[in-house]
Amino acid sequence: MxxxxxxxxxxxxxxxxxxxxxxxxxxxxxxxxxxxxxxxxxxxxxxxxxxxxxxxxxxxxxxxxxxxxxxxxxxxxxxxxxxxxxxxxxxxxxxxxxxxxxxxxxxxxxxxxxxxxxxxxxxQQEPQFSNLKQLLYRYNHPASPLPTRSQLAAAFYLTESLTLAQCLERFGSDVTDTLIAQARLYVDLTQPLAPTSFVQLPAGGDRHASVYF
Structure with a gap:
């Protein structure tokens, strides 16, 4: 209180x-x-x-x-x-x-x-602040249905990372934004988001413990 x-x-x-x-x-x-x-x-x-x-x-x-x-x-x-x-x-x-x-x-x-x-x-450091504002809607209003953990693992089975463009093609923009907002996918938000941005699965507990300040 x-x-x-x-x-x-x-x-x-x-x-x-x-x-x-x-x-x-x-x-x-x-x-x-x-x-x-x-x-x-x-x-x-x-x-x-x-x-x-x-x-x-x-x-x-x-x-x-x-x-x-x-x-x-x-x-x-x-x-x-x-x-x-x-x-x-x-x-x-x-x-x-x-x-x-x-x-x-x-x-x-x-x-x-x-x-x-x-x-x-x-x-308010950019571009992180604008990236977070963009993700807030899907954080509060997640897309549905979302891929399961095994489906996400299968998408990254042969590679450590996909490009953002590949994620958008595979999952669609709403699902991709939701997964990033929920920290189920990791992308460096301190950099401008572009089709060539690398997207990865969270590695262990390190990224799950990350803070944006």
């Missing part, structure tokens, strides 16, 4: 909810950048669960103890928990803001807590 519960439109701030299939509920966001970050968490196969505004922590700012609520707590496939703060990179050019989050990071890490500060540079 999140600490701050009210999500409203107030002043210049745009707030709302992200429909999460992974969490089976609407997840609150308090900035457009937070909303974009939720897309990465939703489609990252290595993210098991996530919680917005999860808990109130305290840190020492050099003068007094201050309350701090991270934007997200993420549970990863390797059983680690990660606290995340979302901030526009432009805000971190201000020395006071930069110093604040450096203090928070140092103190949380000293307590054995994994902590990351994500900016628009990591969240």
């Amino acid at each position: 999140r600490v701050r519960r009210v999500v409203t439109r107030r002043g210049r701030h745009i707030r709302g909810y992200f429909p999460s299939k992974k969490m089976k509920r609407m997840v609150a966001w308090e900035s457009l950048l937070e909303r974009d970050a939720l897309l990465l968490l939703e489609l990252s196969p290595g993210v098991v669960t996530y919680q917005e505004q999860p808990e109130e922590l305290v840190y020492w700012d050099g003068e007094a103890m201050r309350a701090y609520i991270p934007d997200l707590r993420v549970s990863l496939n390797d059983e680690r928990a990660l606290l995340i703060e979302i901030k526009p990179s432009s805000e971190l050019t201000r020395p006071q803001v930069k110093a604040k989050y450096r203090q928070i990071a140092e103190q949380l890490l000293a307590q054995g807590l994994d902590y990351r500060l994500l900016t628009d540079k990591e969240i």
